Amino acid sequence: MDGFEDVLIGTIGRAHGLRGEVSVRVRTDEPDLRYVAGGSVLIDGRERELASVRWHSGTLLIRLAGAADRTAAEALRGTDLWARVPADAVPQEEDAYYDRQLVGLAVVDAAGERVGTIADVRHLPAQDLLAVRTPVGERLVPFVSALVPVVDLEAGVVHVADVGGLLSDPEEPGSEPQVQGRG
Incomplete structure (x- = not known):
């Protein structure tokens, strides 16, 4: 192992405008760290440069180098974006996990x-x-x-806490105490 892992960070959505921008369904808690203009993402194991990155009305918009028009952007729809991160990296927040x-x-x-x-x-x-x-x-x-x-x-x-029904159905044997009636 080279000490790195590929981590899914997003999926490309619809094209935005005419100049190759696409919306991204963000799949990381750290978009400002993973999406940086001039940085790169992995697509099918190959690096692609992020030519531009911006937020518009709460949606992340990116343009990949080489995707100069709407046709090129539409061809990317549904493509997963990955980042190569150190295997031992941990989130900066306490009690947070990848x-x-x-x-x-x-x-x-x-x-x-x-x-x-x-x-x-x-x-x-x-x-x-x-x-x-x-x-x-x-x-x-x-x-x-x-x-x-x-x-x-x-x-x-x-x-996991002991909460009835959390990890089992009430009708499963042993999941709830059974009360026997007199008959």
Whole structure:
């Protein structure tokens, strides 16, 4: 390993204007770090220079070197943009994590029992969700400290709070105490 990883940072959307600009669906928490005019992004493993970068009405617009008109911009629609980052890079904020640090970690319940593995991190407007692969299917866990109190990257584990229905369905055996009626 050369000490670097390729990380998905965005997907090109519609063309904007006539001079080769495209909108970008940003897929990074650090757009100002990843999108810099004169810098580069990776497309299909090859570097492409960012000729221009700007925000317009809350949408990131970029122009790649060599994409000089709307036709060239439209041809890029749907293309993923990647960045090559140091493998040991961590976010600057405390208690913040890159998706690549979380995917693959073991998930344990309050009793310390392994209940699954993080398969994906989904970024929604209200909050991020951890997609946890369990023996009974995928479960979505809101990535908030009340429900995910411990993230231990060194141990490769995430602890999830004991909340009924969070990692299991109520009808699953052992997920809820059963009350026996007299009959």
